Amino acid sequence: MNKAKRHWIIVSFVVSIILLIIKFYSFHITGSKAILTDALESIVNVVASGFAFYSIYLSAQPRDQNHPYGHGKIEFFSAGIEGVLIILAGIFIIYQSIIALVYPVELQMLPFGMVLVGASGLANGVLGKLLAQKGKEYHSLTLEADGKHLMTDAISSFVLILGVGVIYLTGYYILDSVFSMIFSMYIIYNGYILVRRSVAGLMDERNPASMEWAVKVLNQNRKNNWIDIHNMRVQQYGGDKHVDLHLTLPYYFELNQVHDEVENVEDVLEENMPGNVEVFVHADPCLPEKCCHYCQVKNCAVRKYPKSKKIIWNASNMSKNQKHYHELSDAL
Template sequence: MSVKKRAIILSLVVSILLMLAKFAAYFITGSNSILTDAAESIVNVIAGSFAFYSIYLSTQPRDENHPYGHGKVEFFSAFVEGILILIAGVIIIFKSSYNLIYPHAVGQLLEGTLIIGITGLINMIVGLYLINVGKDQHSITLQADGKHLLTDTYTSVAIVVGLILIQLTNIIWLDSLLSVLVGFYIVYSGYKLTRGSVGGLMDESDFTLVEEVVEVLQKNRHNPWIDVHNLRTQQYGPELHIDCHVTLPYYFDLNKVHREISQIDELINSNGVRKAELFIHADPCLPECCHYCHMSECPVRSEAFRKEIVWTPEIVIKNKKHFENELL
């Protein structure tokens, strides 16, 4: 069994056990804020189940119908999880607002506080584990599930603090007020998760990754690599695809062009950047490129080298040769 599958199974089992514990705490106390935490745990279980299926599907090999693999399902999984969190938050706000107007008695808060505190600690440990595994395995699903559990931890901490205040002050309506505030935080967390997953589904560029790739190319650039432009990144679950155009001397034969492109591929995949599949288009150089070209023994040079153009993300993502950028 893969590391990702073990991690998501652990998350699902823990979510079920903690959900049962929180509902037990609610039946003991009758606390509206504890019910809020328990209701969010239902979302954890549903989201964890869907995440398990998405992890299973994303690890399947490419086929004729899915030439880029099945990794994008992880973004869809994160989107569903975010929507579920949003719905749970809205329901919590409405119910807690009603109980704020029509409060009801609560009891045995000490036992309930202890149970919620323990569940929050467990969620924090499992959440941090999922985030670390998700980053290591480049799994958006595991990271989303881990962040969800950390959100659950923060709400549990807030609820524990609120329950302690209720016991100290005997102000019952604090229970519902706290639940409303936690509900708004849950809605905000669901929005952030949904926003990130939609960005992935829409192939939103990962600018941090672009910076890493450009830094590697700039530090190890070869003289024939006159410029790099139209660089784009695309993620399919754990798989990464990079497209770019590279300007090479127009008199290079096909074997030499292939060798230069292969060196770029090897460079990116061996220098700390995430393993990626590259699609590199070779462009022929033009006389306007001469003033920033490093080919000192070029047989067709029409102008002397004047200054190197430093590759930056802002330059390489444009679909223009560097001299065209200078004209803007």
């Protein structure tokens, strides 16, 4: 998988360099500040792809004494760097557009420049779509972020062509700066989205998709002996995940039985969740006066209270640091 990630990020890096040259040549022959915005974003593409390659290489390194959870979080850092570069490019574009408003320049060879931008936009769109798909397939935020960035670049390129076309048909060259500023705001917004996701990952913000996946897996493989699961947390480390949870088991289980049930929970999550998954399970004994009402153990010899309800496991109640005896669920 890591070899495949490196392959796609290298493809992205090489293509970004080629398109960078094409776009700057287009700006050179036309003098359009709007086309310059596209060219400047291509610099970001090249830098981001280079850093993404390093982050994928580093995230693939095994855990060590200094990094017990591995190196996967570098992918969040990579996405954040890419987002910051996109924002800086957008700010620079606004600066260039203001200068062009004060000192307007007549544009040249716009039709040929539009063809070059259109071809590069099409290439970015196809590559971006592939990278986004591969990012989801390999659970790589770096690939997914790079792909979405390229698709954003492709969209802005095609919108840019429409804007330059209007300039060419009307002869209002001042519109070049106006369109540039509009595009730059769109670029800055997309940079902010990437930075937001990066900070969320570095701060271990809850990932709803990963949590829902874990809940679904546990519900599909639920056993009667698993009386309760609570205080569950799913942390993302690049393409890897770390799951912590508390498992309530019958208090009369011997240590070997507890060990087997804990391993069963670990195996269920590790085998059915995407990516590399590490699971830590803390075992709790059941409390008859609180757990008997929803305990699903059949023919329990020590049951003190009749079974009256079944707790429906979901992301909300499984993440709470308390047993589910307080839950009001559908009666059996």
